[in-house]
Amino acid sequence: xxxxxxxxxxxxxxxxxxxxxxxxxxxxxxxxxxxxxxxxxxxxxxxxxxxxxxxxxxxxxxxxxxxxxxxxxxxxxxxxxxxxxxxxxxxxxxxxxxxxxxxxxxxxxxxxxxxxxxxxxxxxxxxxxxxxxxxxxxxxxxxxxxxxxxxxxxxxxxxxxxxxxxxxxxxxxxxxxxxxxxxxxxxxxxxxxxxxxxxxxxxxxxxxxxxxxxxxxxxxxxxxxxxxxxxxxxxxxxxxxxxxxxxxxxxxxxxxxxxxxxxxxxxxxxxxxxxxxxxxxxxxxxxxxxxxxxxxxxxxxxxxxxxxxxxxxxxxxxxxxxxxxxxxxxxxxxxxxxxxxxxxxxxxxxxxxxxxxxxxxxxxxxxxxxxxxxxxxxxxxxxxxxx
Ligand code: GLN
Numbered sequence: 312x313x314x315x316x317x318x319x320x321x322x323x324x325x326x327x328x329x330x331x332x333x334x335x336x337x338x339x340x341x342x343x344x345x346x347x348x349x350x351x352x353x354x355x356x357x358x359x360x361x362x363x364x365x366x367x368x369x370x371x372x373x374x375x376x377x378x379x380x381x382x383x384x385x386x387x388x389x390x391x392x393x394x395x396x397x398x399x400x401x402x403x404x405x406x407x408x409x410x411x412x413x414x415x416x417x418x419x420x421x422x423x424x425x426x427x428x429x430x431x432x433x434x435x436x437x438x439x440x441x442x443x444x445x446x447x448x449x450x451x452x453x454x455x456x457x458x459x460x461x462x463x464x465x466x467x468x469x470x471x472x473x474x475x476x477x478x479x480x481x482x483x484x485x486x487x488x489x490x491x492x493x494x495x496x497x498x499x500x501x502x503x504x505x506x507x508x509x510x511x512x513x514x515x516x517x518x519x520x521x522x523x524x525x526x527x528x529x530x531x532x533x534x535x536x537x538x539x540x541x542x543x544x545x546x547x548x549x550x551x552x553x554x555x556x557x558x559x560x561x562x563x564x565x566x567x568x569x570x571x572x573x574x575x576x577x578x579x580x581x582x583x584x585x586x587x588x589x590x591x592x593x594x595x596x597x598x599x600x601x602x603x604x605x606x607x608x609x610x611x612x613x614x615x616x617x618x619x620x621x622x623x624x625x626x627x628x629x630x631x632x633x634x635x636x637x638x639x640x641x642x643x644x645x646x647x648x649x650x651x652x653x654x655x656x657x658x659x660x661x662x663x664x665x666x667x668x669x670x671x672x673x674x675x676x677x678x679x680x681x682x683x684x685x686x687x688x689x690x691x692x693x694x695x696x697x698x
Contacts, residue, residue, distance in 0.1 A: 318440060318441065318443070321440050322436065322437045322440050325433055325434070325437075326433060326642070326657060326658060326661040327343060327344050327345075327433060327657050327661065328344055330343035330344065330645060330649070330655050330656065330657050330658075331343055331344040331655065333645075333646060333649050333655065334649050334655030336649075337649045337650045337653065337655075338653065339648075339649040339650075339652075339653045339654050339655040340653060340654050340655065340677075340681060340684055340685040340688060341655040342654055342655055342656060342673040342674050342675070342677065342685055343645075343655040343656055343657045343672075343673075343674070344657075344674075345481070345543075345626075345627060345628065345674040345676055346542075346548040346549075346676060347546045347548070347676045347677065348676075348677050348678055348681055349546060349677075349678050350546065351545050351546045351547045351587075352545060352546075352587060352590075352594070354586045354587070354590075355545060355547065355583055355584060355586055355587045356583075357586075358582070358583040358584075358585070358586045359579070359580070359583035361583075362579040362580075362582040362583045363579065366578075366579065366582075367578040367579060367582055368578065368579060369578060370574060370575055370578060371403075371575050371576070371578040371581055372575070373566065373569065373570045373574055373575045374401070374402045374403060374562075374566045374569065374570075374575075375401060375402060375403025375554070375575070375576065375581065376403070376578065376581045376582065376585075377397075378582070378585050379403055379581040379582070379584065379585055379588070380397040380398070380401045380403065381397045382585045382588035382589050383397070383401060383403075383554060383588050384396065384397035384400070384401060385588075385589075386588050386589075387556060390513070390524065391524045391526055391527045391537070391556070392524075392527045393526075393527060393532060395556055396559070399559040399562060400556055400557060400558065400559060400562055401554055401555070401556055401562065402554060402555045402562055402565050402566050402569050403552070403553070403554050403575070403576045403581060404538075404553045404554055404555060404569055404573070404576060405551040405552075405553065405573050405576050405577075406540050406542060406551040406552065406553040407509055407511050407538045407539055407540035407542070407553035407554075408434060408551075408553070409551075409553060409569065409572060409573055410538035410539070410540070410553045410554060410555045411434065411435070411438055411475075411507060411509055411538050412438050412441065412442070412572070413555065413565050413568040413569045413572060414473075414507045414536040414538055414555060414557075414565060415438050415439070415441075415442040415444065415473070415507065416442050416568045416572075417536070417561060417564040417565045417568050418472055418473050418505045418507070418536065418561075419442050419443075419444040419472050419473060420443075420472075421442075421443035421444070422443065422444070422445065423444045423445070423471070423472040423473075424444065424445050424446075424447050424469055424470065424471035424472060425439050425444045425445070425446055425447070425471055425472060425473045425474070425475060425507075426446075426447050426448075426449055426463075426466045426467070426471045426473070426474035426475065426504075427439070427446045427447070427448055427449070427474075427475050427664075428448075428449050428450075428451050428458065428475070428476070428477070428480075429448045429449065429450050429451065429662075429663050429664040429665060430451065430456075430480075430482055430483050430659070430662035430663045430667075431448075431475070431477065431662060431663075431664075432477055432481045432482070432509065432662070433661045433662060435475050435477075435509075438475075444472070446664075447466045447469055447471055448664035449462055449463050449466045450462065450664075450665065451480075451483060451485060453483070453621065454621065454622070455485070456480065456483045456484075456485040457491070458491070460494060463494070463495070463498060464498060467498045467499075467501070467502040467504060468502070470502060471502075471504055472504065472505060473504060473505040473506065473507050473536075474495065474499060474504055474505075474506055474507070475507050475508075475509065476495065476506055476507070476508045476509070476525060477508075477509040477510075478492075478508060478509075478510060478522070478525070478625075479510075479512040479513070479515065479516055479522065479623075479624065479625025479626040480625070480626065481509075481511075481512065481626050481628055482628045482630060482657075482659070482662045482672045483621060483623075483628075483630065484621060484622070484623025484624055484625055484626050484628055484629070485624060485625070486516050486520040486521070486522065486624040486625040487523070487525075488523075489521075489523045489528075492523055492525045492528060493528060495525065496525060496528045496529075496530070496531050499531070499534055500530060500531075500534070504534070505534050505535070505536060506525055506526075506531065506534060506535045506536070507535075507536045507538065508524075508525060508526070508535060508536070508537045508538055508539075509538050509539070510522075510524065510537060510538065510539040511538075511539050511540045511542060511543050511544075511553075512543055512625050512626035512627070513539060513544070514543070514544045514595050514598055514599065515543060515598070515599065515602050515625055515626055515627060516599070516624070516625040517599075517602075517603055517606060517623070517624060517625060518603070520624040520625060522625070524537065525537075526556070526557075532557075532558060533558050535557065536555055536557045536561055536565070537555065537556040537557060538553065538554070538555050539553065539554060539556075540552060540553035540554070541553070541584055541587065541588075543627075543676075544587075544595075544598065545584065545587045547580075547584070550577065550580045550584065551576065551577070551580075552576055552577075552580060552581065552584055553576075555569075602627060602675075602676075604679075605627070605675045605676070605677070605679065605682060606623065606627070606675060608675070608679060608682050608683070608686075609629065609673075609675040609682050609686070610622065610629065612682070612683075612686035612689075613629065613631065613686070613689070616686070616689055616690055616692065616693075618631050618632065618633075618692075619631070619632040620632065627674050627675050627676045628672050628673070628674050628675075629672070629673050629674075629675065630659060630670045630671065630672050630673075631656075631670065631671050631672075631673065632669055632670060633669055633670065633671055633696075634669040636696050636697060636698060637697070637698040638668075638698060639668065640658075640668065641658035641659055641660050641667075641668045641669070641670065641671055642658045642660065644658065644671065644696070645657065645658045645671055647696060648671070648692070648696065651695045651696065652688050652689060652691060652692055652695050652696065653688045654673070654685050654688050654689055656671040656672060656673050657671065657672040657673075658671055658672075659671055659672060673685075
């Protein structure tokens with residue numbers, strides 16, 4: 312038999328998704344892969360029931376159904392402070408996972424360099440490998456996960472084709488300030504670099520932090536490929552609805568990549584989600600209130616257990632410091648945690664370029680009662696996890 316591709320040998324399966332399977336095996340409360348255990352808004356479910364009977368059930372236009380793009384353009388134009396053309400500046404994709412891969416394949420050639428902040432969401436590493444690009448990692452320093460401007464400029468000086476910007480950031484919960492985004496924007500212009508964003512947590516930004524779209528900064532729309540999704544905003548991670556917003560020139564190319572990768576996102580699901588895209592401001596306020604409450608429950612629970620942790624400014628992840636438990640491998644720690652304590656977590660090493668073994672990531676996108684159950688189980692952590 313011939314060898315399988317070299318490209319696929321250089322990465323493993325997703326540790327995040329693997330931890331979901333491990334959690335299921337041990338019936339652990341799964342706080343690893345970030346998805347809610349509560350229902351999407353009723354209006355969206357009702358619209359899905361209608362779509363089940365009335366359709367559409369065949370392919371939508373490859374770059375997204377007309378009514379979906381129009382509703383999305385209306386919503387994002389307000390947020391991004393710019394009139395987005397539903398017919399020329401949007402491609403609807405199968406989740407932001409596809410959006411980012413299509414963005415990478417639209418802008419990079421094999422051997423091109425791409426800046427990735429570390430810690431980073433694990434897909435970005437695989438995305439660079441799949442598109443035969445070469446990552447340049449730039450560290451974000453805790454506790455605020457700030458970058459060092461000189462280090463960032465040194466990375467730009469290597470003439471990367473693009474920088475990947477996850478804002479709000481998974482896993483560290485950083486929300487980039489307008490000033491920080493201004494620095495990145497200036498460097499992107501100076502070194503003629505694209506910015507590929509992942510903004511799936513754009514509506515989960517805690518007071519007093521604010522989300523700024525880098526595409527909305529002066530001169531940045533032209534070079535930014537804004538990727539996001541409906542997964543987190545409407546609690547429909549399994550629907551795989553994402554999108555790219557960018558200039559007409561970039562979208563023309565992204566449309567081709569997307570068309571040959573997946574043809575299109577699920578037509579009945581796009582139809583049902585339109586009602587969500589048309590929700591008023593109240594919906595987003597309620598969503599944020601709900602996540603703020605969950606964040607408070609979870610952080611104060613962790614504090615009473617007394618484990619050192621990060622404080623998320625946005626998104627729904629917390630990183631815990633497990634140094635005191637004396638494990639050499641954070642993966643082993645997470646497996647034992649799922650088995651003995653009954654809580655699923657993601658080893659921090661899956662997010663860092665640097666060798667980091669003392670952090671694990673938990674998420675709090677769960678019903679309050681699920682969070683209380685997880686906290687209850689975590690209380691026994693010191694007793695059950697000590698080596
Ligand atoms: N973004 C989520 C996480 O980091 C999961 C995304 C996924 O598995 N596609 O856990």
